[in-house]
Amino acid sequence: MARRRILPGFGITLGYSVLYLSLIVLIPLAALFLRVTGSSWEQFWDAVSAPRAIAAYKLTFAASFAGAAVNAVFGFIVAWTLVRYRFPGKRVLDAIIDLPFALPTAVSGIALTAIYSRNGWVGRYLERAGIESAFSPLGVTIALTFVGLPFVVRTLQPALEDLDPGMEEAAATLGAGRWQTFRRVILPSLLPALITGFALAFARALGEYGSVVFISGNMPFRTEIASLLIVAKLEQYDYTGAASIGVLMLLASFLMLLAINALQHWVGSRYGRTA
Amino acid sequence: MSIELRHIWRTFGHFIALQDVNLEVRSGELMALLGPSGSGKTTLLRIIAGLETPDPVPGSAVLFRDQDVSSRNAAERQVGFVFQHYALFRNMTVFENVAFGLRVQPRKSRLSKDAIRARVYELLKLVHLEDLAQRYPSQLSGGQRQRVALARALAIQPQVLLLDEPFGALDAKVRQGLRTWLRKLHDELHVTTVLVTHDQEEALEVADRIVVMNRGQIEQVGTPDEVFHHPATEFTMEFLGSVNLFRGRIESGKAVFGPLVVDRPARLATDGAAARLFVRPHDLEINTAPNGKPSLRARILRIQSAGALVKVDLLCETGEQVNVHITHERFREMNLSPDAHVYLSMRQGKVFVEDYCI
Numbered sequence: 001m002a003r004r005r006i007l008p009g010f011g012i013t014l015g016y017s018v019l020y021l022s023l024i025v026l027i028p029l030a031a032l033f034l035r036v037t038g039s040s041w042e043q044f045w046d047a048v049s050a051p052r053a054i055a056a057y058k059l060t061f062a063a064s065f066a067g068a069a070v071n072a073v074f075g076f077i078v079a080w081t082l083v084r085y086r087f088p089g090k091r092v093l094d095a096i097i098d099l100p101f102a103l104p105t106a107v108s109g110i111a112l113t114a115i116y117s118r119n120g121w122v123g124r125y126l127e128r129a130g131i132e133s134a135f136s137p138l139g140v141t142i143a144l145t146f147v148g149l150p151f152v153v154r155t156l157q158p159a160l161e162d163l164d165p166g167m168e169e170a171a172a173t174l175g176a177g178r179w180q181t182f183r184r185v186i187l188p189s190l191l192p193a194l195i196t197g198f199a200l201a202f203a204r205a206l207g208e209y210g211s212v213v214f215i216s217g218n219m220p221f222r223t224e225i226a227s228l229l230i231v232a233k234l235e236q237y238d239y240t241g242a243a244s245i246g247v248l249m250l251l252a253s254f255l256m257l258l259a260i261n262a263l264q265h266w267v268g269s270r271y272g273r274t275a
Numbered sequence: 276m277s278i279e280l281r282h283i284w285r286t287f288g289h290f291i292a293l294q295d296v297n298l299e300v301r302s303g304e305l306m307a308l309l310g311p312s313g314s315g316k317t318t319l320l321r322i323i324a325g326l327e328t329p330d331p332v333p334g335s336a337v338l339f340r341d342q343d344v345s346s347r348n349a350a351e352r353q354v355g356f357v358f359q360h361y362a363l364f365r366n367m368t369v370f371e372n373v374a375f376g377l378r379v380q381p382r383k384s385r386l387s388k389d390a391i392r393a394r395v396y397e398l399l400k401l402v403h404l405e406d407l408a409q410r411y412p413s414q415l416s417g418g419q420r421q422r423v424a425l426a427r428a429l430a431i432q433p434q435v436l437l438l439d440e441p442f443g444a445l446d447a448k449v450r451q452g453l454r455t456w457l458r459k460l461h462d463e464l465h466v467t468t469v470l471v472t473h474d475q476e477e478a479l480e481v482a483d484r485i486v487v488m489n490r491g492q493i494e495q496v497g498t499p500d501e502v503f504h505h506p507a508t509e510f511t512m513e514f515l516g517s518v519n520l521f522r523g524r525i526e527s528g529k530a531v532f533g534p535l536v537v538d539r540p541a542r543l544a545t546d547g548a549a550a551r552l553f554v555r556p557h558d559l560e561i562n563t564a565p566n567g568k569p570s571l572r573a574r575i576l577r578i579q580s581a582g583a584l585v586k587v588d589l590l591c592e593t594g595e596q597v598n599v600h601i602t603h604e605r606f607r608e609m610n611l612s613p614d615a616h617v618y619l620s621m622r623q624g625k626v627f628v629e630d631y632c633i
Binding site: 164166167169170171172173174175176177180184185188189191 | 324325326348349350351352353354355356358360361362363364365366367375376379380424427428430431
């Protein structure tokens with residue numbers, strides 16, 4: 001017997017969802033795969049295993065991972081500050097978090113380049129300290145950190161608001177110091193949200209193009225990320241090569257997100273989230 | 276261990292939560308802090324625990340066994356605190372929750388793994404939860420969670436056990452059971468315990484002594500019998516149990532409330548001063564005819580006979596609406612029904628006279 005629902009329309013909404021997802025996500029991705037199947041296995045393998053491509057994957061994944069990791073730490077602090085304290089300018093700060101979402105990535109890319117280049121506000125001092133920021137892998141990481149920040153902060157905020165301050169007081173009355181309270185009580189409770197935020201920031205960074213294109217300098221083997229390599233191939237009318245790298249990135253990202261989701265599910269299931 | 280509080284003040288902005296509170300809790304007793312919400316009882320409990328600091332007033336002190344602990348924080352005071360909403364660690368199993376206080380001890384004084392295990396199971400047995408050691412808090416009922424919270428607080432062998440409305444979030448039946456169980460537990464362990472509650476029944480049933488609080492001040496301290504039968508203030512009288520109020524005046528040394536006259540008011544008072552008579556529902560008598568005692572005429576409004584006693588609402592000739600409890604036996608004898616006219620007399624009551632001013 002079918003259960004009666006208060007709002008009917010499961011059929012319609014599911015149909016709509018599938019159609020919408022197909023148009024927006026699945027069909028373009030299918031086209032990508034179709035493009036690749038037009039070429040031979042050797043062509044595909046040559047394109048994806050070229051040394052230049054491998055260097056680009058390495059940089060992309062390493063810089064994305066580093067950016068997401070930096071955000072996990074500092075985003076945590078930002079989210080903590082915004083949730084736990086009241087201070088003048090809090091709402092402004094809260095709004096600023098969303099800027100990397102809203103700003104055209106090219107604009108932020110140019111801004112970052114200006115700041116971190118050899119005679120920029122920050123780059124100047126880094127230069128003196130012997131650190132090359134713009135036009136180096138570090139520059140790529142900076143750009144990817146920039147675009148990933150809101151993902152970590154926005155996923156942690158609700159989880160932090162949900163955290164019962166009573167737990168911290170309970171830990172204190174039981175003799176726990178601040179660090180013990182943080183490590184044993186607060187951090188584990190927020191871990192699922194932190195992993196989600198990390199995964200989102202990481203995924204976003206993998207596909208980032210606009211903010212990196214200026215600051216990286218796009219030197220093959222050194223500061224060229226995968227999405228730049230794809231554009232470079234397109235400019236040379238090497239559509240098959242571009243699609244091959246695209247497919248590989250797609251598969252790698254998909255697997256990685258799957259793994260992170262599994263990890264998150266495992267962490268979440270350890271403390272039945274219904275509480 | 277005894278606790279003493281001296282000159283405790285606590286203000287939040289313009290709100291005065293506690294006003295010069297002085298209190299002594301004797302070693303091994305179970306004391307209830309009773310009062311309506313906003314009376315400062317939870318703040319007082321948190322000050323004892325070190326979760327809140329009193330205002331720095333000269334002479335202000337919190338003493339544990341005659342030692343000033345004001346400068347020690349919550350972690351150093353070795354108190355067991357049970358929160359109203361349990362505050363269990365949701366990322367830990369029941370076992371890990373109870374073991375927490377033992378595991379965070381400095382390495383030198385920490386028990387061995389096996390000793391911790393043994394102690395946790397001993398505590399879980401005490402709270403009848405040894406079968407649920409591997410569950411997470413979200414998989415437990417409210418009553419079970421509160422027992423875990425209690426076991427966790429007891430794990431560190433606290434000198435003092437502090438309970439903040441421990442049964443407030445539970446339903447009536449579970450509350451009753453836990454209350455009896457808590458009293459039994461206290462009789463076994465004899466840990467000095469302070470319990471915060473707004474439920475007078477809970478306080479009367481469980482506590483050795485009760486502190487009645489109102490607006491940041493202590494109204495009365497005494498055994499359940501003392502505060503119930505000999506309330507020192509109007510507030511205590513009204514707060515502990517239901518009560519009927521009659522308004523009257525002092526006339527030639529007697530308190531007069533219509534036909535009811537009380538010979539010796541509690542305090543000497545000037546003629547003409549406003550007086551208030553408080554009578555518990557079971558201290559009023561209903562008769563179908565005058566019985567010689569001074570009595571009020573009244574009309575029955577409503578009868579509620581489900582329960583151990585029959586509760587009768589009446590409207591007196593003097594305009595007051597009162598509630599009277601009588602036995603079922605007496606109820607059947609008199610054959611009462613709504614709208615019947617009856618006579619009310621009083622076994623005993625308490626008179627408070629307002630300070631007279633012109």
